[in-house]
Amino acid sequence: MAVGEHRKIIAVAGPAALAKTAADRILARMGANAGRIAICLAGGSSPKHLYALLATETYRGRIPWDRTHWFIGDERFVAASHPLNNMAMARGIFLDRFAPASHIHPIPTDTGEPEESAERYRRELNLFYGAERLDPGRPLFDVVLMGVGPDGHTASIFPDSPALAETERWVVGVREAPVAPLVPRVTLTLPALASCREMLFEVAGPDKRAILTRVIDGENLPAARAHSIGETIWLVDAAALPENFRG
Numbered sequence: 001m002a003v004g005e006h007r008k009i010i011a012v013a014g015p016a017a018l019a020k021t022a023a024d025r026i027l028a029r030m031g032a033n034a035g036r037i038a039i040c041l042a043g044g045s046s047p048k049h050l051y052a053l054l055a056t057e058t059y060r061g062r063i064p065w066d067r068t069h070w071f072i073g074d075e076r077f078v079a080a081s082h083p084l085n086n087m088a089m090a091r092g093i094f095l096d097r098f099a100p101a102s103h104i105h106p107i108p109t110d111t112g113e114p115e116e117s118a119e120r121y122r123r124e125l126n127l128f129y130g131a132e133r134l135d136p137g138r139p140l141f142d143v144v145l146m147g148v149g150p151d152g153h154t155a156s157i158f159p160d161s162p163a164l165a166e167t168e169r170w171v172v173g174v175r176e177a178p179v180a181p182l183v184p185r186v187t188l189t190l191p192a193l194a195s196c197r198e199m200l201f202e203v204a205g206p207d208k209r210a211i212l213t214r215v216i217d218g219e220n221l222p223a224a225r226a227h228s229i230g231e232t233i234w235l236v237d238a239a240a241l242p243e244n245f246r247g
């Protein structure tokens with residue numbers, strides 16, 4: 001384990017241990033909140049193992065489904081049922097079977113423009129939170145899940161994109177994604193994602209080692225800048241861990 005300026009890196013043996021550690025941390029956060037719980041999910045392939053684990057008897061029985069709301073940190077601008085749709089992936093693996101439909105909050109993509117979707121999601125988040133301004137004493141989310149892309153993007157905040165500089169808006173449209181899938185995106189911004197008790201990155205596999213090294217080295221990348229107002233945890237499996245971090 002190593003401690004960065006605002007991130008704690010937790011090394012785990014492999015993808016199964018990574019999913020289990022993430023699931024246990026989410027359950028712990030749920031256990032610490034006796035009221036309404038908000039979880040912001042991530043897209044991409046990294047969280048699939050975790051979502052499948054949450055659907056197993058061991059975990060699903062411990063999730064307070066009637067008090068938990070599910071959001072998504074970014075979305076590809078494709079139909080809700082499209083195989084590339086991030087929320088469709090989470091719904092297919094676990095949400096549709098266990099979460100009340102009214103507790104699933106997808107980013108709408110049935111609009112003409114990503115900006116229009118962003119505006120609709122902003123309104124939905126404002127309504128859920130009960131305010132248009134984030135109060136550091138009252139985080140929007142209990143847990144925000146995150147992944148990191150090969151260029152250092154996280155959610156759909158790409159290096160050099162205007163979304164990276166956003167300090168006020170909660171959600172923005174992204175006209176072009178520089179990495180696959182090459183579809184427009186809608187993404188929560190760094191301040192909205194930061195409004196959580198715990199931000200949890202999942203990083204697995206040798207393909208992530210190079211970008212993780214750059215993040216740890218302090219490069220000015222979206223994933224390196226993303227942090228929670230509470231805890232920021234990077235769960236990293238052995239294959240993704242840079243040489244000098246191995247024990």
Ligand code: 6PG
Pocket residue numbers: 042043044045046047074075076086146147148149150153154155156
């Ligand atoms: C997306 C994501 C994106 C993802 C990273 C990592 O819509 O693609 O939200 O930010 O988390 O690109 O993706 P992998 O988990 O597939 O490596």
